[in-house]
Amino acid sequence: MKILVAVKRVIDHNVKIRVKPDHSGVDLTNVKMALNPFCEIAVEQAVRLKEAGLASEVLVVSAGPKAVQEQLRTALALGADRALHIDTEVALESLAVAHLLKAVVEQEQPELVLLGKQAIDSDNNQTGQMLAALGGMPQGTFASALEVEQGQIKVTREIDGGLEILALALPAVITTDLRLNEPRYAKLPDIMKAKKKPLAVTTPDALGVDVSPRLRLKAVEPPPERQGGIKVASVAELVDKLKNVAKVIA
Template structure:
């Protein structure tokens, strides 16, 4: 079974986000970029399926600028067999990304598509669901366990009330949650080998997809700074402030 994994280039989660002085966007100057953490989980799950003998080939795909090949090479170092890069300098919104991925799915015909449930830059949580709809495949989101049984897929997913187990027919789309697995680190020999693995470059035009933005970014503001707390001299004073100032009791 072929497994297709989508990955995205985002600001490294350890980096403190800076806003441009004119508030037009996030400042990316000299900022460390990395693979989206949820995408790392998706890659790890695909590699584990191959190690179990379930997957025969893993293909990673990303939609983004030329620099995003760095994240594809990371995926290749982690155990992915080959990669597809849909190269564009445009700001790719969720629907455009899903349409491009749907074309890649159509060409590759994978038995399973795995994506992170969301990207930590936009936090939209949309691409997996849109891709499933466009491809006509069943979907299971927020997966915390994935088990392949023949042509069926059992997915345990996290919901507000606890856990829910779904049974899907393959091919299917799965989006990963945090507790699905613990991603591994790429070893130096694997990083060197990844440089020689196949990486195919396409454009949105090659796929017949329009990635032009439909949204206008009006303004970006950093979160409001948290105000300093105050000390109270007694329990009575604390209750008084909670009741009359904070109005929470």
């Protein structure tokens, strides 16, 4: 079974986000970037399937500027076999990425596509679902457990009020939730070996995909700053404020 894993370069989850003064986006100057944590879980799962003898090859793909190769190298150090970089400077929307991935799926014919359920930067939670729809593949989103059986894959999903277990025919698209696994740390010798693993570069044009934006970003606003509290003199005043100022009780 060949597995395709799509990964995204995002701001490191420890970084405090700053909005640009002109509200045109998030300030990325000198900001530490990292592999999206959910994508890391997807890579880990693919590598574990390979280690268990259930997968033959793990191909990792990312779209974006040249810098995304850093995250592809990280995925290679974690155990992916080869990488594909779709080189573009365009700010990609979920649908554009889904189209790009569909083109890669057609070229590579993987039996399983693994993605993070969402990226921690824009939190869209769309790409996996769009790819499944475009490619006519079954989808199992928010996977917290996977079991490969003959010709199909059993996915445990975390849904409101419990767990849902789906059996998907292959090829299928699965997006990973937090509890699917705990990703390993990269070993230093594997980081060195990753440099020698194949990393191919292609472009949206070469894949025949138009990635021009369809949405217009109007403004990015930081969350409102927390206001200082006030002191109240009595319970009666507190109840009054809760009713009439905060309006949290009737």
